[in-house]
Amino acid sequence: MGKGNIVYHNLRMNLDNEQHRRVHLVLSDLNTDVHKSVNQFLIDAADSYISRLAGSELTNKGQQSGECPYITKEDMEQLRREMKDELQKEMIVLLGSALTGNKGVTVQEVRAEHRKQRGTEEDTDADETTLGLASSWG
Numbered sequence: 001m002g003k004g005n006i007v008y009h010n011l012r013m014n015l016d017n018e019q020h021r022r023v024h025l026v027l028s029d030l031n032t033d034v035h036k037s038v039n040q041f042l043i044d045a046a047d048s049y050i051s052r053l054a055g056s057e058l059t060n061k062g063q064q065s066g067e068c069p070y071i072t073k074e075d076m077e078q079l080r081r082e083m084k085d086e087l088q089k090e091m092i093v094l095l096g097s098a099l100t101g102n103k104g105v106t107v108q109e110v111r112a113e114h115r116k117q118r119g120t121e122e123d124t125d126a127d128e129t130t131l132g133l134a135s136s137w138g
Contacts, residue, residue, distance in 0.1 A: 010040075 013020040027038050033039040093113075 013024050015021050015024060027041075030038050030041055031036075035044075
């Protein structure tokens with residue numbers, strides 16, 4: 001009769017798989033003077049790995065919370081709209097300053113002014129191609 005507080009999980013390794021072979025070699029020659037047992041070593045290794053992961057995507061119960069760990073089409077569309085709006089605002093400011101004869105304005109100055117208007121101080125690097133095109137239009 002088995003004990004009610006013990007559960008068994010089997011581990012199968014394919015020695016044709018390099019990762020499985022490495023694990024097998026370590027487990028078959030594990031230094032039990034350092035590690036209590038192969039069983040405890042595997043539990044310690046699994047516990048260490050599990051504690052480093054975000055628990056919500058590790059188990060099925062965590063996924064039922066309704067939170068999607070992946071970006072959705074709606075999220076991508078929202079990001080696209082935000083980027084398009086931001087680019088349009090920058091281009092309007094650049095073209096407006098070029099038309100009024102203020103050709104000394106740089107993209108960085110426009111971004112700094114725009115950030116100041118929004119009340120943010122985020123520092124983002126612009127794509128070199130976009131900067132080059134914007135400079136040639138001004």
